[in-house]
Amino acid sequence: MDRQTKTVATLVGVVAFMGAMSFAAVPLYDWFCRVTGYGGATNTASADSDRVLDQTIRIRFDASLDRDMPWEFRPAQREVEVRIGETGLAFYEAYNPTDRPIAGTASYNVTPYSAGRYFSKIQCFCFEMQVLQPGERVQMPVTYYVDPEIVNDREAKFVHTITLSYTFYETELPEEEISQLGTEPRETVN
Numbered sequence: 001m002d003r004q005t006k007t008v009a010t011l012v013g014v015v016a017f018m019g020a021m022s023f024a025a026v027p028l029y030d031w032f033c034r035v036t037g038y039g040g041a042t043n044t045a046s047a048d049s050d051r052v053l054d055q056t057i058r059i060r061f062d063a064s065l066d067r068d069m070p071w072e073f074r075p076a077q078r079e080v081e082v083r084i085g086e087t088g089l090a091f092y093e094a095y096n097p098t099d100r101p102i103a104g105t106a107s108y109n110v111t112p113y114s115a116g117r118y119f120s121k122i123q124c125f126c127f128e129m130q131v132l133q134p135g136e137r138v139q140m141p142v143t144y145y146v147d148p149e150i151v152n153d154r155e156a157k158f159v160h161t162i163t164l165s166y167t168f169y170e171t172e173l174p175e176e177e178i179s180q181l182g183t184e185p186r187e188t189v190n
Contacts (some may be wrong), residue, residue, distance in 0.1 A: 048122065049145045051072075052085035061090055062165040069170045070098050071132065076139065085148040091139045092125065092166065096132035101188050103131045104168040116161045118150035129171060 001009075031163060061075035076091040096102050106126040110116040121127075125140035132138060142164070150156045 006083075043065055047089045049085040049120070049148060051148050052083050053151065055084050055151065056081050057084055057150075057159070058161040059088060059090070059144075060161060060163040061092070063168045064168040065166070066167060068100065069104060069168050071096055071104060071122055071168060073166075073168050082146070084146050084150060085168055087122065087143060087145050090142050090144070090164075092142070093137065093139055093169060094130065094132060094139040094168070096134060099134045101131055101133050102173045103173045105129050105171045106142050106166045106168050108164065108166045111163045111165070112156075112159055114153065114156040115146075115150065115159045118147040118156060119155070119162060119164070120145055120147055126166060129174065130168075131173065 058079055060075065060079040063073045063075050065071060065073050072093075072095040073094055076093055080088060080090065082088045094104070108124075108126050110119045122143040122145070124142040124144075126142070128139075130140065144164070146162065150159065
């Protein structure tokens with residue numbers, strides 16, 4: 001192989017490797033955040049905590065919308081105090097003031113980041129896409145607990161307040177919603 005062919009082959013290999021890594025970056029980063037709690041990623045749980053401590057912690061709730069999302073979205077309560085390990089239930093309210101159905105997906109995080117790995121959601125509206133009809137107002141629940149292991153973490157044991165934040169983004173309507181409308185989906189502007 002001559003020098004030019006080796007250079008081209010090397011460059012093609014580098015580009016292919018970089019492309020593959022860019023596709024793998026999002027799932028790998030998501031996995032890393034869920035395992036470590038980095039970036040405020042939370043855990044999911046299939047059941048309540050197996051123990052409850054006498055120690056309490058304050059949970060604050062925050063809500064925001066992507067700038068192109070036309071819904072109104074807010075927490076039903078701003079904060080609660082729960083015992084560590086106790087199952088909590090909070091509600092967020094969403095309202096679609098438009099004249100068309102709108103689908104939305106919520107992203108979330110927990111601050112401080114050191115508490116993310118100990119904040120466990122049992123059920124959450126954020127696990128699925130939400131579709132609100134024109135003028136529809138809904139109460140969306142989130143069931144959670146703070147893992148008692150937080151008191152053994154050398155950094156997180158000093159956390160007295162955890163903030164759970166959600167941001168809703170508009171997404172494409174599911175096919176069944178589109179077929180009920182009898183119209184073509186609207187393009188989402190980014």
